[in-house]
Amino acid sequence: MLKRLQVILAHAGIASRRNAAVIIAAGRVRVNGVPVTEKGIQCDRDKDTIEVDGRRLRDEIKVYYVINKPRGFVTTVSDERGRKTVLDLIPRTRFRIYPVGRLDRDTEGVLILTNDGELAHKLSHPRFGVEKIYVAEVKGIASHEAITRLERGVFMDGSRTRRCKITVMERRKDKMYVKVILREGKKRQIRRMMEMIGCHVIRLRRTSDAGITSEGLSAGKFRQLDKNEIRHLRELCLVEEGAHV
Numbered sequence: 001m002l003k004r005l006q007v008i009l010a011h012a013g014i015a016s017r018r019n020a021a022v023i024i025a026a027g028r029v030r031v032n033g034v035p036v037t038e039k040g041i042q043c044d045r046d047k048d049t050i051e052v053d054g055r056r057l058r059d060e061i062k063v064y065y066v067i068n069k070p071r072g073f074v075t076t077v078s079d080e081r082g083r084k085t086v087l088d089l090i091p092r093t094r095f096r097i098y099p100v101g102r103l104d105r106d107t108e109g110v111l112i113l114t115n116d117g118e119l120a121h122k123l124s125h126p127r128f129g130v131e132k133i134y135v136a137e138v139k140g141i142a143s144h145e146a147i148t149r150l151e152r153g154v155f156m157d158g159s160r161t162r163r164c165k166i167t168v169m170e171r172r173k174d175k176m177y178v179k180v181i182l183r184e185g186k187k188r189q190i191r192r193m194m195e196m197i198g199c200h201v202i203r204l205r206r207t208s209d210a211g212i213t214s215e216g217l218s219a220g221k222f223r224q225l226d227k228n229e230i231r232h233l234r235e236l237c238l239v240e241e242g243a244h245v
Helices: 005-011 017-025 117-124 144-152 189-196 227-237
Strands: 002-004 029-031 034-036 042-044 050-052 064-069 107-114 132-139 165-171 175-182 200-209 222-224
Touching: 002 005, 005 017, 005 029, 005 042, 005 050, 005 117, 064 227, 107 117, 117 227, 132 189, 144 165, 175 189, 189 200
Parallel strands: 107 200
Antiparallel strands: 002 042, 029 034, 029 050, 064 107, 064 222, 132 175, 132 200, 165 175
């Protein structure tokens, strides 16, 4: 199957798509023995011989983790401002793993990490509508009508948000606890949605991503996904076992 070269490199765990484009432009990649500097070129991973810095691109063992992300960590591989990243919580391995999607610095909970580029793309891209569940502690009490308006979709970043499900779990004097089920992930989406109805998120936690939870993991701890969980994710995203990407 033909794919853009930088996508192939990213899915193979060589670098992010952006950095893969830089590697290609620097002339560090050869396809069938010929140096390539055009990032938009398309190749077939099964048929073409692709080399980076003289080393042939080979299939990498795929690994999958879930971490219970604590507050104060950014969801990225590295941070130019020197902030702590989620990868600081996992011992270094020979695999280049990266977070699937993002949780903002103050959001806690379930975060999947892997080097499986195709699966990561499908889990995080809104087109595939993978379900993510959050629990939020919110300052302010919203009416049923206001909650319904958010569920139906509101304009954000130039487009309307997808329909979602918001359940008020508990109401107290001046705050409420809500469960939110999303099938997309715009930047700080739940916090911004709540602000639209005059509320403020005090604490936000993702409890499930594509059915994967961090049950039994204390803050900052991680574990590898088991075979059944990996199979579930692949079936959910229609990713074939051992597929080249």
